[in-house]
Amino acid sequence: MRIKLVFLLFSFYSACVFAQAFSIGPFSLGQASVDLDVHDFNIEKSHADIEAFFLEDTIQWLRPENNLLTPRVLLKINIPKKYAPVYFKIDQQVIFPAGNESQLSTQLYVNLFTPQNIVIYQGDKVLDTISITAKSVARSKLKQWIDYTCLPYEVMITGFEQQYTSTGCKLHRVGSFGKETPRLEIAFSSPNLTTPSGDHPPFLFNLQDNSAVETVLINKATKEKVNVTVSAKLPERLHRLKFAGGLGPYSVTNNYNLNTKGPDILPSYMLYGKLELSETSSFKAFDALVYDSKSLFNNSGLYFSYDLAQVFDGQVILGALLGFQGLHYKYDEGYPTEFEVIYPQGFELTYNHPFGLTNRYLSYGMFLSTTQELYRNMWLRFGSSVFYELNYITWGSDIAEIEMWGLSVGFPLFKAF
Numbered sequence: 001m002r003i004k005l006v007f008l009l010f011s012f013y014s015a016c017v018f019a020q021a022f023s024i025g026p027f028s029l030g031q032a033s034v035d036l037d038v039h040d041f042n043i044e045k046s047h048a049d050i051e052a053f054f055l056e057d058t059i060q061w062l063r064p065e066n067n068l069l070t071p072r073v074l075l076k077i078n079i080p081k082k083y084a085p086v087y088f089k090i091d092q093q094v095i096f097p098a099g100n101e102s103q104l105s106t107q108l109y110v111n112l113f114t115p116q117n118i119v120i121y122q123g124d125k126v127l128d129t130i131s132i133t134a135k136s137v138a139r140s141k142l143k144q145w146i147d148y149t150c151l152p153y154e155v156m157i158t159g160f161e162q163q164y165t166s167t168g169c170k171l172h173r174v175g176s177f178g179k180e181t182p183r184l185e186i187a188f189s190s191p192n193l194t195t196p197s198g199d200h201p202p203f204l205f206n207l208q209d210n211s212a213v214e215t216v217l218i219n220k221a222t223k224e225k226v227n228v229t230v231s232a233k234l235p236e237r238l239h240r241l242k243f244a245g246g247l248g249p250y251s252v253t254n255n256y257n258l259n260t261k262g263p264d265i266l267p268s269y270m271l272y273g274k275l276e277l278s279e280t281s282s283f284k285a286f287d288a289l290v291y292d293s294k295s296l297f298n299n300s301g302l303y304f305s306y307d308l309a310q311v312f313d314g315q316v317i318l319g320a321l322l323g324f325q326g327l328h329y330k331y332d333e334g335y336p337t338e339f340e341v342i343y344p345q346g347f348e349l350t351y352n353h354p355f356g357l358t359n360r361y362l363s364y365g366m367f368l369s370t371t372q373e374l375y376r377n378m379w380l381r382f383g384s385s386v387f388y389e390l391n392y393i394t395w396g397s398d399i400a401e402i403e404m405w406g407l408s409v410g411f412p413l414f415k416a417f
Contacts, residue, residue, distance in 0.1 A: 060073075075107070143165065149169045250265070252265075303346075308320050
């Protein structure tokens with residue numbers, strides 16, 4: 001009963017999680033561990049009558065397609081009404097202020113890591129230009145952000161300590177199926193770093209193996225040269241087909257006609273397979289075998305899996321599982337072995353890097369019967385390449401019913417293609 005309660009509570013939590021999703025145009029809202037302080041950034045202007053300041057509680061972290069998290073914040077600008085008509089231009093966008101009897105005012109988002117100048121026009125003439133710069137030494141203790149998309153590859157960028165930086169990664173497959181090699185695209189941004197010719201971030205580094213990239217950038221606040229090294233650890237091959245095994249004890253209760261056995265503690269043997277089709281879809285297979293010298297229960301399945309939704313900056317993923325299963329069942333010695341094909345459908349909810357545990361995952365999944373026949377299969381899984389799984393399975397037909405739950409340890413077996 002306690003096991004069922006755990007799964008029901010986790011199901012309720014899953015439903016609550018997926019009620020929260022945010023997007024802004026081509027970006028999604030991310031979350032970074034950088035302790036950003038807007039006082040580390042200067043607002044530079046010339047006109048004494050123009051007032052400009054950050055709204056501190058409006059910081060948002062944006063994630064574009066290259067997984068580079070950068071912060072934006074609302075900048076409020078006030079101008080006396082006597083300068084009307086005025087308008088603002090930033091990054092090819094024209095913004096007109098609202099006004100009252102004494103002043104004109106507007107709020108606009110500026111990206112603190114890749115700031116664009118704001119040009120203020122009075123009619124057809126430039127009234128002033130506002131620029132955002134970062135101080136040479138940031139006061140925040142947590143300045144460096146390496147995104148979780150980089151964590152599996154142990155990405156390191158060295159050469160600076162006092163600057164705000166953000167790093168994001170995207171892995172690409174190169175080559176034909178079965179011979180694919182990795183190419184890691186690393187996006188990097190820092191508000192104070194430029195190339196020697198004055199180019200501003202974001203910068204891109206492409207790594208194909210464990211060779212590092214070495215370059216020289218310029219700290220535009222101090223004009224000093226910065227020797228930057230970018231490195232990562234990449235596998236020689238990217239395999240699409242992966243197999244894992246699992247072992248563990250299961251508590252099993254058996255019913256056949258009016259006969260009952262258990263609960264008995266029996267060994268379980270698991271086999272898991274996955275063929276990756278794309279970043280968001282795959283074929284998944286499993287086989288769960290629980291038996292002793294007299295009884296048998298073997299549950300195997302083949303499913304097409306694809307991502308339905310992502311929330312919490314892509315760390316929480318809801319995937320659908322569509323397919324079928326085969327069941328072998330034998331109650332005891334001298335009883336017949338039954339076999340049938342069933343069609344339960346399911347889902348899996350995966351939380352990557354849970355609770356700050358990098359390169360780990362926590363997943364909850366469930367198969368439910370699509371017919372009147374009794375079948376439930378629920379699991380809670382935690383780990384990385386080696387994982388722990390808490391599993392509950394119940395199945396029943398007209399004359400037989402079996403219920404089991406147990407804890408198993410999974411481990412990788414081999415990779416191919």
